[in-house]
Amino acid sequence: MSSTGIEAPGGLPPAEQADAQAPDTLLRVRDLKVHFPLGGGLFGPKRVVKAVDGVSFDVKRGSTFGIVGESGSGKSTTALAVMRLVKITAGTVRLGEAEIGHLEGEALRRERRRFQMVFQDPYASLNPRKRAGDAILDALNLMNVGESAARPARARELFLSTGLRPEQLQLFPHQFSGGQRQRIVLARALAAQPELVVCDEPVSALDVAIQAQMLNLMMRLQREFGLTYLFISHDLAVVRHLCDEVAVMYLGRIVEQAPREALFSRPLHPYTRALWSAAPSFDPAARTRGDRIRLQGDPPSPLNIPPGCRFAGRCPFAVDVCRQTEPALRPMGVSHTVACHRVEELTQPA
Amino acid sequence: MSPTDAIASDVTHATPRQADGTAAPSRDAQQAEKPLLQVEGLTVEFRTRRGTARVLDDVSLAVGRGQTLGVVGESGCGKSVTALALMRLIAEPPGRIVAGSVMFDGRDLLQLPEAGMRRVRGNRISMIFQEPMTSLNPAYTVGDQIAEAVQLHEGTSRREALARAVAMLQAVGIPAPSQRVHEYPHQFSGGMRQRVMIAMALACKPDLLIADEPTTALDVTVQAQIFDLIHDLRERTGTAVMLITHDMGAVAEMCDRVLVMYAGRVVETGPVAAILGDPRHPYTRGLIACAPGRRIVAPGQPLEEIAGTVPSLLERGSGCLFADRCTQVQPRCRAEAPPTVALDAQRSVQCWLQVEGAA
Numbered sequence: 206m207s208s209t210g211i212e213a214p215g216g217l218p219p220a221e222q223a224d225a226q227a228p229d230t231l232l233r234v235r236d237l238k239v240h241f242p243l244g245g246g247l248f249g250p251k252r253v254v255k256a257v258d259g260v261s262f263d264v265k266r267g268s269t270f271g272i273v274g275e276s277g278s279g280k281s282t283t284a285l286a287v288m289r290l291v292k293i294t295a296g297t298v299r300l301g302e303a304e305i306g307h308l309e310g311e312a313l314r315r316e317r318r319r320f321q322m323v324f325q326d327p328y329a330s331l332n333p334r335k336r337a338g339d340a341i342l343d344a345l346n347l348m349n350v351g352e353s354a355a356r357p358a359r360a361r362e363l364f365l366s367t368g369l370r371p372e373q374l375q376l377f378p379h380q381f382s383g384g385q386r387q388r389i390v391l392a393r394a395l396a397a398q399p400e401l402v403v404c405d406e407p408v409s410a411l412d413v414a415i416q417a418q419m420l421n422l423m424m425r426l427q428r429e430f431g432l433t434y435l436f437i438s439h440d441l442a443v444v445r446h447l448c449d450e451v452a453v454m455y456l457g458r459i460v461e462q463a464p465r466e467a468l469f470s471r472p473l474h475p476y477t478r479a480l481w482s483a484a485p486s487f488d489p490a491a492r493t494r495g496d497r498i499r500l501q502g503d504p505p506s507p508l509n510i511p512p513g514c515r516f517a518g519r520c521p522f523a524v525d526v527c528r529q530t531e532p533a534l535r536p537m538g539v540s541h542t543v544a545c546h547r548v549e550e551l552t553q554p555a
Numbered sequence: 556m557s558p559t560d561a562i563a564s565d566v567t568h569a570t571p572r573q574a575d576g577t578a579a580p581s582r583d584a585q586q587a588e589k590p591l592l593q594v595e596g597l598t599v600e601f602r603t604r605r606g607t608a609r610v611l612d613d614v615s616l617a618v619g620r621g622q623t624l625g626v627v628g629e630s631g632c633g634k635s636v637t638a639l640a641l642m643r644l645i646a647e648p649p650g651r652i653v654a655g656s657v658m659f660d661g662r663d664l665l666q667l668p669e670a671g672m673r674r675v676r677g678n679r680i681s682m683i684f685q686e687p688m689t690s691l692n693p694a695y696t697v698g699d700q701i702a703e704a705v706q707l708h709e710g711t712s713r714r715e716a717l718a719r720a721v722a723m724l725q726a727v728g729i730p731a732p733s734q735r736v737h738e739y740p741h742q743f744s745g746g747m748r749q750r751v752m753i754a755m756a757l758a759c760k761p762d763l764l765i766a767d768e769p770t771t772a773l774d775v776t777v778q779a780q781i782f783d784l785i786h787d788l789r790e791r792t793g794t795a796v797m798l799i800t801h802d803m804g805a806v807a808e809m810c811d812r813v814l815v816m817y818a819g820r821v822v823e824t825g826p827v828a829a830i831l832g833d834p835r836h837p838y839t840r841g842l843i844a845c846a847p848g849r850r851i852v853a854p855g856q857p858l859e860e861i862a863g864t865v866p867s868l869l870e871r872g873s874g875c876l877f878a879d880r881c882t883q884v885q886p887r888c889r890a891e892a893p894p895t896v897a898l899d900a901q902r903s904v905q906c907w908l909q910v911e912g913a914a
Contacts, residue, residue, distance in 0.1 A: 275774035417845035446847035483779035485804030
């Protein structure tokens with residue numbers, strides 16, 4: 206049985222089905238909404254940015270769940286909401302048995318040991334005045350991990366496990382390269398022995414050779430520590446390499462979700478197909494200009510979400526029904542869900 | 556004859572232009588065989604507090620008329636400095652072009668007086684950069700900024716120049732160009748801004764467009780649009796393109812030839828298909844292999860990686876600069892810099908492994 210919760214008949218699983226959670230599900234997000242109110246002008250109406258607008262997914266323990274999408278799709282906001290770094294407007298976030306979506310204050314802080322984050326920019330996420338070793342030690346102290354006397358040794362151990370050298374513990378962030386900094390950030394995230402690590406574009410600031418090193422490191426650490434990753438990326442190639450299960454987001458909603466190979470070998474949603482064909486490819490056969498879906502324009506602003514299917518404005522296959530009714534996520538094959546009215550017509554049976 | 560000389564011979568479709576910018580449909584055959592741009596032995600140093608860094612070391616390249624050359628490599632390998640050096644945009648000091656020549660359409664740009672160079676920049680050679688917002692002036696309308704270049708280089712009236720701006724915006728696929736020409740950069744999205752940059756760069760019909768990571772700041776669907784646009788414009792206008800990128804996939808999509816750089820040196824160059832299909836330099840091989848998602852791998856299978864990081868340019872040893880990261884390193888690699896080996900008329904590689912009887 207797959208871990209993805211979105212396999213209940215008729216689309217999104219209703220809340221009452223949530224109790225039937227599989228025991229190996231670590232993270233369960235249900236109907237998550239994050240809306241940012243914008244102050245309207247003196248006479249203007251109040252406007253709301255619906256950055257995340259009803260997102261549900263399950264992440265199996267020890268697996269990697271990828272969320273892909275373009276800027277403005279809400280993928281990073283979803284990550285921040287799971288991390289409790291933005292205010293959740295509606296919905297639930299459950300980590301194991303604990304509902305973390307509504308925790309506050311000290312209770313939330315204590316629970317944070319269990320979920321940690323790696324951000325995109327390794328230059329901005331380390332304090333320039335703190336030595337690398339101290340950055341990790343601080344996390345251990347803050348989270349009260351183990352005996353305080355044993356913490357320096359633990360920091361050193363974490364440092365080594367991310368492929369850094371012990372003599373580098375005394376160095377400052379500016380003495381490290383981008384890839385090395387991201388290793389420090391990863392070591393710091395692992396200090397609290399988290400179950401879930403949320404990674405928001407952790408390799409997109411890195412050169413391709415360094416990116417490969419970092420991805421390999423993340424996979425090794427996942428095996429060693431039994432980590433679960435929620436992996437946010439715009440890079441389909443990286444997601445394809447790393448993730449077991451992938452959700453594609455567009456304008457605050459998941460439009461397609463499937464296990465990795467199902468999604469990449471047989472993408473169903475026109476947006477997924479467009480994304481996939483837009484990615485530069487080495488393969489000359491995939492490059493014949495013509496069989497690709499080329500999108501016009503930019504992703505629309507989450508300020509004015511169109512009625513009907515959110516993708517209809519850029520979709521080459523949109524018909525009237527797409528502009529009127531918003532399609533629900535529905536199952537198409539084993540643990541493959543897609544939100545498109547015309548998916549049957551558009552995809553030939555395999 | 557250097558292997559780069561051969562590439563121009565198959566390029567005939569672009570119309571050469573004279574220095575004053577008018578079209579010159581016929582030129583003597585000798586001139587047509589020369590590549591549009593031929594850089595030989597370009598060497599650039601930067602003085603820093605910790606010593607002199609040789610950022611470019613004996614870089615040679617050629618771009619034929621109407622061709623697209625991809626320049627790839629990691630950050631700090633000298634791709635952008637190459638572009639800046641041949642546009643003579645390196646700040647002196649701290650930078651200095653130590654040696655080399657940049658032959659562009661029969662003249663050495665490095666010998667031109669500054670006034671002559673100004674007539675080349677933005678007119679015969681244009682450049683677009685990674686971040687379109689920082690390359691546009693927020694205080695002027697996009698129309699003013701495009702028209703300025705046209706007025707300066709072609710001496711047309713403002714009215715004509717604005718009309719050209721509208722036509723260029725139309726050509727790069729901006730809807731309602733006659734209205735948008737009066738708008739400011741902040742009123743455009745990232746992809747649209749990059750289109751404006753391209754419109755501006757192509758307004759004077761340059762012979763060469765240098766695009767330095769033009770899509771890195773953009774979403775993948777928008778990147779595809781920009782690549783299609785550059786591709787179409789190249790077909791229509793015969794403008795040669797030098798595409799600087801870190802993405803081998805982009806090279807595969809866009810380019811005829813590719814130049815792989817490492818630590819300020821050219822390590823391999825040749826036609827894209829040949830290099831992607833049969834990379835000879837261990838670094839090129841690593842760059843291609845470590846890109847994720849190219850093939851379906853079993854779950855948990857690690858990517859091939861290039862161990863280590865780029866060496867410091869301050870301490871160039873005598874040997875091959877890639878030696879410390881190379882899986883096939885030989886004793887000789889550390890002692891002596893490898894020569895440039897011509898594999899055929901089209902390809903060359905800088906590696907001891909390709910030298911017969913060496914290693």
